[in-house]
Amino acid sequence: MASRLLAHEVADLCLGKPPLKSLSISATVRHALTVLKSTEDTHVSIWSCHHNNHLLDQQPLINNCLCIGKICMVDIICYLCKQDNIESPSSALDSPVSVLLSRDLAVVRHVDPSTSLVEAIDLIIKGAQNLVVPISSRTTINSKRRQIQQQQLSIAPTTHTGGIEFCWLTQEDIVRFLLSSIALFSPTAAYSVESLGIINTDILTVNYHSPALTALGDIITSLADQTSVAVIDDDGNLIGEISPFTLAYNDETAAAAITTLSAGDLMAYIDCGGPPEDIVRLVEARLKERNLKGMLDEFSVDYSSGIDPLVSCNSPTSFSSDDDEPLSLTTVKLGRFSRSSSYSARMTRRAEAIVCYPGSSLVAVMIQAIAHRVSYVWVIEEDCSVIGIVRFSGMLQVFRAHLESLMK
Template sequence: MAVRLLSGEVSELCLGKPELRWIAASATVSDALTALKRSGDSHVSVWSCGSGSSANSACVCVGKISVADVILFLCRGENLADPFKAFQVPVSDILPKGSPVIRHLEPNSSLLEAMDYILAGTQNLVIPIQNHMNSNSRKKFLNKPSAFTCARHNGHQQYCWLTQEDVVRFLLNSIGAFSPIPTSTIESLNVIDYDIMTVHYNEPASSVISYFYRALAEQTSVAVIDEDNKLIGEISPFTLACSDETAAAAIMALSAGDLLAYIDCGGPPEDLVQYMKKSLEERNLGGMLELMDEFFHSSMSSSSSSCSSDDESLSTRNVGTVRYYPARRSEAVVCSPGSSLVAVMIQALAHRVSCVWVVEEDHTLVGNVTFAEMLKVFRNVAGGRYSKPERVNSSKQ
């Protein structure tokens, strides 16, 4: 029964999925931020369309972008002095280099095939969907700015995309087909990943920027620990994505522990903001300080007066006036080595995290369990062993 389930068409997972929103690869970073903040999505797809003959004019999804990508882009050495200039760079320039994390897949492809691509490093699978927008929906999207609309390419074909979380949720809904594996402990199933990224809470956050890039590439998180290797919190790509672009200044100015407080829900404490500004001044990072001042000034202005038009895009020096993201805590989700696989799956899905930290009774950090490790267990049920590929050197961004 489990093998039959995994052999089903991937289109079954697309039922009820929203139409994929997109920006053009030629759009600017500023356009990308506008699209992200209007949509409320954690990521927006990036598409490139050819020109000329029909064979070369097909549109292809070439990547995805989140606020976390923008934050790390602003932390690059060439952007520290003038982060505002960085907002005018084409979004294609900041997409990760190397193996693509996006793959197009036909709707009649099997779930097994989709899982194999995910386990090989694909993060999002772009699937054509059959239904077409009604006239009202079409008019609504055509009236949006050209840099941000619904993914309707290749003869007005619409698309959705599937993530690791979507596949894990689908498997959880059919968990009985895999009995008794889901009730086994994560330790006995050998799904605990001990090759984790940690940073001491007193260490500068800027010292582990390469870890943040790796977390983006592997869809995991960076653990913040104390001197006894006990878990304090996590810095995840999704937490950064729910922040704003001033998190780049926070990374350059704060320790890892203070960065947790800055990106936590409810907004940063005022004393931490003042400490940040002082730290940026001492490090001669005037561009980042100016970014903070501009953002907080714009935020206060937008809170006192509503935006007059949805079509108003972000200007070069006005990059933070719209923020629709829900708050996201940096508190880590934890389990024990004796937790069952199904219990960890439920934790991850309930808290919308891509990894769950494994700790001992005294809260000492052991490792983590990611969506990818979970999927490997179910993939092995159908036969064939998946070999973990070599890690992409994501620090070279």
């Protein structure tokens, strides 16, 4: 069984993966916003076709097309929150989409379908978040339908040479694949995350009562690192989180919330992808107080329908007593508000911090992260004080070491 696992190539993990939503580097932030709000995907890939060779120093040229990055709604939200853009968000939306891209080209890596599983894990450990893999050309009705939809949105589709389409593999894809063969990693998978030394104590935190805008830099960092910002009280206890994974299910109006709300109120705003009406009114009032007319006009949204509070914001915090059971640190439980596009059809995750204890087993933490569609799990003590975070990248380092022993 070990030899079969080691024989797998990235093409095996790409079976059934949909082709990437592609956007040209010549597009604007507004174009990217339109694409993100019209698709169920949380990310869109940015491509340079007919590019300059100096962009290709670190990656192979594939049919004159190169994926140079990825963006999500959080990139746009954080961009609009920057000081230069708060006054005139409309002008910011007309900026080139390149302003949203990471300068680290290694975040997205092109790989050949024959790349081995071990090589793919090595790339992720070195910093890659998405592996771009070519898939067979599809001149199908679905491909034509995607082109028509892009034309209807007044967006120039990115056409790759030879009609080649691409998909990408994420850290979650690889961890999920390894979980299907977890028996091969016995007894390592049963060891605690503490004993394996994969608890990262270098974490990002913000006080519950602090202005959310003070955490903007940390939100940007957590997005780049695929982690989150812990919201803590004065005693260092974990109250909740401001997670890019949850924030990505909101729209651009969340920029106004970050600009005006406290960290605690922001958690309520982004929960389930829709804010309660009283917090929306608070955002509007504070925008008026600060005379941010541009942001108020650009993000004027009618939230009067679809708001359905489920539980009081004073819901008690609760934990499971079993270390190997999924744990959730419950914050606010709020409702959704309806949206007219397919953006509303996404299954959103509440603004709850997913937690474990130092003694939780590696496999239990893997299951928690995959079940909640995040790439990390917070580590807390019995008194709810946060001590660190366990990330997919750390888990993959453990599995890579185990695979190394199988290869000898």
